[in-house]
Amino acid sequence: MTRRDALRAGGAAAALAGLAGCTALPSAPGQAGSDGDGDGESDGPVAVASFFSFFDFGREIAEGTPLTVENLVPTGLHGHGWEPNASITQRIIEADAFVHVGKDFQPWADRAIETIEGDDVDTALINVRAGIELVDLAETLDREEEGVGAQRGKDPHFWLDPRRAKQSVDNIAEGFADLLPDHAEAFRENAETYKSDVLDRIDADYEAIFDAAERDIVQLAAHNAFQYIGVRYGVRMRPLVTNLAASGDVKPADIREAAEVIRENDIRYIANGVFESQRPAQQLVRETGVEAYFPVTPYAGVRKEWVAENWGYEEIADNINMPTFEIVLGNKTPEEAAPSPEWLEQWRNFEPV
Structure with missing residues (x-):
């Protein structure tokens, strides 16, 4: 029995109990990476992403490897400001890696990370925001909002800048390399190609x-x-x-x-x-x-x-x-x-x- 089979059989029930009260929403949109069919049932390693941009970066980085990358945000919804039901947290727990945007941007993702860390779940956590310099909040911003995580007063939307987005591509590639060391070279090569061919061109x-x-x-x-x-x-x-x-x-x-x-x-x-x-x-x-x-x-x-x-x-x-x-x-x-x-x-x- 695989790790995810065991979790599907009920091992994650206790970890999910505290999240069952979240607002119900449609299931994830079924977008998958290089080898997946998008139904969340891949037999190989799976990484799930809390935000569309980083799902897309992830699937480009995983191209040609056994890793499937899935987008958790349902089609038609904005990735900042929605609350999934407990099935999304279960999908995260069942996955081999969780690609997320860092603390205090998506509260539901923060709760899932707390569950993973608190219950010793071995889903790898990949923070796309690590090492990225954020700019100050715009003067037009409602001052009741202080910003992101430990970097209060900072604007979280760094991925709109293609040059800053390149660091998040590297973060994902390194996270995938740690997860599947045998394919580390492919992840890093794909990341370099995406940065030069796509992000540099968009810039x-x-x-x-x-x-x-x-x-x-x-x-x-x-x-x-x-x-x-x-x-x-x-x-x-x-x-x-x-x-x-x-x-x-x-x-x-x-x-x-x-x-x-x-x-x-x-x-x-x-x-x-x-x-x-x-x-x-x-x-x-x-x-x-x-x-x-x-x-x-x-x-x-x-x-x-x-x-x-x-x-x-x-x-x-x-x-x-x-x-x-x-x-x-x-x-x-x-x-x-x-x-x-x-x-x-x-x-x-x-x-x-």
Whole structure:
């Protein structure tokens, strides 16, 4: 009987008892790595990830090895601010490794780690944030939120900066190498290839987009997740929702301030989060000179069609964020920036998921 067979037979029941009260949500989306079929029942070693971006990095790093990587966040949900049911914690306990974003970012993940450590479960813990320098919280942030873990006052959304994301790729590769030493060389080679072919290329493309812009401000009808792009490429990101998570009310004062920014900077197009409410963006279209809003995402979730097309961090950067930044910065018209007429039809003043 394998370790995971024993856990399925009931060995994890006591460890899960304290988590049974979590809010029930759909099961994970069934995205898997190189050798998996996405059903969570792989016979080989399995690593599960608490956040879409790092699932995607993990599956790229695991390519060509026996390791399967699974995404725990259900399709259509934002990875920051949801509470899974106990079956997700059981999946973590049954896995050989848990790829997580570090302390105080996803409370449910913190509880799962406490269970693993407290009950001597041998699931390996891989912290993607280890060794990464975080920037200070944006001035626009609600000051009631202090930041992340031991680094209070810091912004957790580091993966939006492709250069910082490279460290998380290394962290995952080393964690996988510790887990499966016989495949350490493959993990590290895959990591180097991904960093050079994907993250360096995305970095260069972003740099070209922002360097070409005459405007240095982007108005977002979205939550406060994009500061790392602003810091890296010298642009002011103006979120409408000042929470760190993709939740929270938009106050009338926030709308008034956004309207003033739009007027002073002659902004015609704004960006809005794919997995967030469209109502504030729609209000700005009605009440200001904004003509339309277009999609951005901090790579924190996926739509069904993205899963069907096997989109990862790279494809989302290329097909969602980059065209929108070209538009909202005024580099190109929506017609020029859109990858296709269908894209423009779908994403101009798009509807909720």
